[in-house]
Amino acid sequence: MTTTMPPTTSEPVLSAHGIRKSFATSDPPTEVLRGIDLEVATGEFLAVMGASGSGKSTLLYAISGLDRPDTGEIALEGKDLTALTEKEMSALRLHRMGFIFQQGYFLDNLTIRDNILLPALKAEPSGADAAVDELLERFGIDHIAGHGVTEVSGGQLQRASICRALATDPAVLFADEPTGALNSAMTEEVMTAIGDVHARGTTVVMVTHDPRVASRADRVVYLRDGDVVDETRLTGADPEQREHDLQDWLSRNGF
Amino acid sequence: MTMRALGRRMLSRDLRKDLGVTLSLLVVLTLSALLMATGALVVERLTAASNELFAQTKPPHFLQMHSGDYDTRALEDFAADHPEIESWFIEDMVGVDGSALTWSSASSGESGSMADSLIDNLFVTQSTDFDLLVDEDGTAVQPESGTVYIPVTYALRYDLAAGDTLRIDTGDEDLELTVAGTVRDGQMASSLSSSTRFVVSAEDWETMSGGSGVTSEIIVEYRLQDESEIPAFQSAYESEADLPQNGQAVTITLIRLINVISDGLVAIALVFVSLVLMVIALLNLRFVIRGTLENEVRRIGTMRAIGLPAATISGLYLRRYRILTLLGCVLGGLGSLGATALLTQGIAANYARAPIGLWSVVVPVLALLAVYVMVMLMCRGVLRSVRRVDVVGALVHGSLLGPAATARRARRRLRAARRTSLASAPGGTVNRRLALLTLRAEARQWVLVPLVFALAAVVVTVPFAVYSTFASPQFITYMGAPDRDIRSDVRFSDDVAGTADEVVQAMEATDGLSAVTVYGSVLRQIGGEEGWQTQAIDVGDHSGDGIQYVHGSAPGDDEIALSVLAAEAFGVDVGGEIALRDGGEGGELTTHVVSGIYQDVTSGGLTAKMQGEAPDDASAYTIYADVDDGLSASTVASDLSEQVPDASTIPMAEYVQQTFSYVTGALRSAALIAVVFGIGVAVLITALFLRLRQAQERPRSGVLRALGFSSGEIGGQTRLRTAIVVITGVVLGALGAALLSPPVVGVVLSAAGLGLTNFAFLTSIPLTWGLLPAVLALAGYLTSLVLTRSSRSDDLSAWLKG
Incomplete structure (x- = not known):
């Protein structure tokens, strides 16, 4: 696997402006996102960091169209997500977005392979089988293809999650704490895989609280109380240096 | 906080949170209780009314009909030789054909003939000792000259009341009598009885009996010291050749039997429907309680973790179902009063207005108690699983199951996953294939629906099949008469x-x-x-x-x-x-x-x-x-x-209809109730099941939506699965009912003394076994259609979190 930095263009694949989102579970409603502006360039790897409750997952769900913001505009490849019907949004999610969640969220009545095949078959039945086999091999989990989801390790399951997200060749891969439930060895395994996806040109937007994981990104934005308070770009090929730079930035800003 | 206060808080929160589920459960429980109590009350009212009528009229223990000459002396000798006879007399009757009877109503100004009636019309004078003909208040009527008391059946059929006129063509002259009121007849109350009696004064009777267009018949009637002597007495009577006996001999047992057949069948149908509903309610409760426990597993785990005994926790949950069941029983019990009043209108008119006694209260209360006990036993059984909740499993994995059970479930899922392949699964589109695979994997959870629909199919079809059999012109097959178009009876x-x-x-x-x-x-x-x-x-x-x-x-x-x-x-x-x-x-x-x-x-x-x-x-x-x-x-x-x-000529269909009018009328109501309740309950339970299922499947649906399945497609999966289980249930239920119920109904009918050993339904096959089940299945499917319409676009993050 390679971890060389892919080219990024200045053209944003994803742009969000004035995103506000509140939850009505309390009275008055809690405003979780307070007018966030964010742009993600094509091929970019963006990490969103922040303390618990800062709104980072909410932001990911909002900009990926999983949740609807109260106000604001979101465009993916120029399409205004807030103006799409539920059906159009589903089609867009199928063809242009991939998701990785902390819990994996697999259907336990299907094998690992069928879980990955599911979106592929739906998007493009012809060639889905071959594409899935190639992904399984690429991420080193072809030997567990016929296993059930309870028979494999957390790391293998998250790699399967990445395969599933990539099965329809999306424009953007959204990852919500993909390593949150993994030990350090498995975290390394999964981040190498995500790094590989990015290296092949897929835009990645990842939420994490782990600086080590975030240091893989090109750019890190930091959220506090529903607002982007700062951001930094990480350069250089040495992972340890990148992690050191990020830790330094975080402590300098008191994050 | 005390346990009581905690229980109250849980209760009010649950009621608010799951209002739809709670209301559906309440409706099903109420309907079960309603039908059970109604069935019991109808039986009680019928028995009480029949007993009351018997007490008022004192019908004979044994009677022998006869027409033509007879030897009075032989009858007197026979009575003298048989000390078991308490009292006896010969009732002289004048038989008049319906075509010789015309009526005119003073209030409506209408008039007409009784020619279309098949029942033998017999005119008598009031008896003195027993076999009395009584009015609405149970008093033996004593008509004055020029007046007549008409049978209740005719009063209802021709809408006649006191003050109207009845004209009798005796062959020689027209006798005009004023209707003084109606009479109830202990001996001939049922529509299955082939004759009915009018009461006139001795003077008018004499006038009629001399007519050339009438016939003379007698009934020799006996009251015995002891009812148990009836069979021996009947044999003794029939072995005496010189006693009059060219007509039918009838015992009080047969009279009782004929009286209960019609309303007894209705009561049987109601109890049958209520029992099936009970099973449905119990299955449903089991599903709801299990679902609730699964949804609240973390709360249960927490309560266990802080040291609350399992019995206390299950008691907190049991409280909700106890209140619901009690409420259902009270509502059902109250409803049964109205339902019984409606269903027993015929009984009250034809028999007697039985006073409300101890049994009128005890019988329905016992029926309701049976419902309550059965439901509570079921709840306790299901809530026992609280004892088995593993605290760690509940708090960490959110699972009701202990480690061993979790492993077993995982193995089951694994087997299901390995058995199937998405690429080669049948069903067409990926969406449909996934729906079928999921249904196969979750068959255990879905089994409630086909079970409910199979039972509902039985409820919807069997009472209707029984009703339409009795209403069918082909019922003539069971009446020993040929299946022809027209029938003419020449008798009077x-x-x-x-x-x-x-x-x-x-x-x-x-x-x-x-x-x-x-x-x-x-x-x-x-x-x-x-x-x-x-x-x-x-x-x-x-x-x-x-x-x-x-x-x-x-x-x-x-x-x-x-x-x-x-x-x-x-x-x-x-x-x-x-x-x-x-x-x-x-x-x-x-x-x-x-x-x-x-x-x-x-x-x-x-x-x-x-x-x-x-x-x-x-x-x-x-x-x-x-x-x-x-x-x-x-x-x-x-x-x-x-x-x-002089002949009664009517279409065969009407002959059957008249003979069984009371039975078919009552059965029609029972069948209608069964169809409405069957479909209603099936719809209600489908709605309840799908709501709970949708809540349980939210994370799974969230994943699918994140993968690019639209909520319409996910709804489509639910509809497909619902359609499959509903159709499976309905087909199995209808098939089972069609094949298995005729012998069962036959046994019930022959137990009722109808003389049917080989009963088969005479019902329109496309209607009973096609249309009704199809309507039931369609109702189930439409319910899923309503429940899966994608109205709101909720946040998916909430779906993923469950």
Whole structure:
């Protein structure tokens, strides 16, 4: 696997402006996102960091169209997500977005392979089988293809999650704490895989609280109380240096 | 916080949170309780009304009908020799054909004839000791000269009341009587009874009895010291050849039986429907409780973790179901009062207004208690699983199951996953394939729906099939009569043979009528195990009458065919021989081979048929004919009635309808209730199931939506799965009902003394086994359609979190 930095263009694949989102579970409603502006360039790897409750997952769900913001505009490849019907949004999610969640969220009545095949078959039945086999091999989990989801390790399951997200060749891969439930060895395994996806040109937007994981990104934005308070770009090929730079930035800003 | 306060808080929170589920459960429980209590109350009211009527009218323990001459001395001697007789008398009756009776209503100004009534109209004077004819208040009526008390059936049928007029054509003169009121008749209350009695003053009776257009009949009636002596007494009476006995002999047991058949069937149908509903309610509760426990597993884990005993926790949950069940029982109990009042209108009119007694309270309360106990036992059983909750499993994994059970479930899922392959699974689109695979994997969770729909299919179809069988013109198959279009009865006429001839000639002269067949009814004595018994035998050409024989075939020359009950009474089977005596002791003896046995519910189930020319000396005649296609049987019948007014000519369909009018009317209500409740409950439970299922499947649906499945497609999966399980349930239920219920219904009917051993439904197959189940299935599917319509676009993050 390679971890060389892919080219990024200045053209944003994803742009969000004035995103506000509140939850009505309390009275008055809690405003979780307070007018966030964010742009993600094509091929970019963006990490969103922040303390618990800062709104980072909410932001990911909002900009990926999983949740609807109260106000604001979101465009993916120029399409205004807030103006799409539920059906159009589903089609867009199928063809242009991939998701990785902390819990994996697999259907336990299907094998690992069928879980990955599911979106592929739906998007493009012809060639889905071959594409899935190639992904399984690429991420080193072809030997567990016929296993059930309870028979494999957390790391293998998250790699399967990445395969599933990539099965329809999306424009953007959204990852919500993909390593949150993994030990350090498995975290390394999964981040190498995500790094590989990015290296092949897929835009990645990842939420994490782990600086080590975030240091893989090109750019890190930091959220506090529903607002982007700062951001930094990480350069250089040495992972340890990148992690050191990020830790330094975080402590300098008191994050 | 005390446990009580915690319980209250949980209760009010649960009620608010799951209002839909709570209300659905309440409705199902209420309906079960309602039907159970109603069924029990109908039985109680019927028994009480019948007992009350018997107490007011004191019907005879044994009676013998007879027409023609008789020896009064022989009767007196017989009474003197039998000290078990408490009291006896001879009731003289005047029989008048319906066509000789016309009425006019003072209030509506309408008038009409009773020619269309098939029941024998008998005019009597009030008796003195027993077999009284009573008014609405239970008082024996004493009509003044010029007045008449008419049977309740006629008052209802022709809408007659006190002050209206009844005109009787006695053959010589018209006697005009004013209706003074209605009478209830302990002996002839049921519509299954073939006669009914009018009460007139002695003076008017004398006038009528002298008429040339009427017949004279008697009933010899006995009250015994002890009811248990009836069988021995009947044998003793029938063994005396010089006693009058050319008509039917009836015991109080038979009268009671006939009285309960109609409403008894309704009660049986209601109890049956309520029992099935109970099963549905129990299955449903089990599902809801399990679902609730699964949803609240973390809360249960927390309560266990802080040291609350399992019994206390399950007690907190049980409280909710106890309150719901109690409320359901109270509402159902209250509703049953109204439902019973509606269903027993006929009972109150025909029998007696029975006072509300201790049993009127105890019986429905016991029925409701049974519902309550069954539901509570079920709840306790399911809530026992709280004891098995593993605290770690509950808090960490959010699972009710302990480690071993979790591992077992994982293994099951694994097996399901390995057995299937998404790429090669059948079903068409990926969405459909996924729906089918998921259904297969989750069959255990979905099994409630086909079970409920199978039971609902039974509820919807069986009572309707029973009703339509009784209402079917082909029910004639069970009445020992041929399946023909028109029937003419000649019974009340001074010259029955001549009138029958007139009918035959009129029929033969009518265009579009064919296959005119005449049967004459002769009375003969048959030698059986209990001595000689009088039996009416239909003599005529039975070769092509289309009667279905349970055993054997139609009688040939010198052969006899018997009804099921007659064959039982005489202790013979097909191929056996019976001796026939004409004219009492010393009469001509002949021997006949039994050619076949058929089912017949008329004349107390005791009938017989012989092959031959209809004899000239028959006591009554029945003439049948077929009507060509395109002609209306009722038009032809009414033309013939006008031509020969002394005969009752009506379409066969009406004959069946009249004979069973009360039964079919009551059964229609029961069938309608069953159809409405069956479909309603199935819809309700589908809605409840799908709501709970959707809540449980939210994370899974969230994943699918994140993967690019639209909520419409996810709804489509639910609809497909619902359609499959609903159709499976309905098909299995309807098939099971069609195959298994006829013998069961047959057993119930023959237990009721209807003389049916080989019961099959006579119902429209496309309607009963096609349309009704289809409507049920459609209702289930439409419910899923409503529940899966994607109205809101909720945040998916909430779906993923469950």
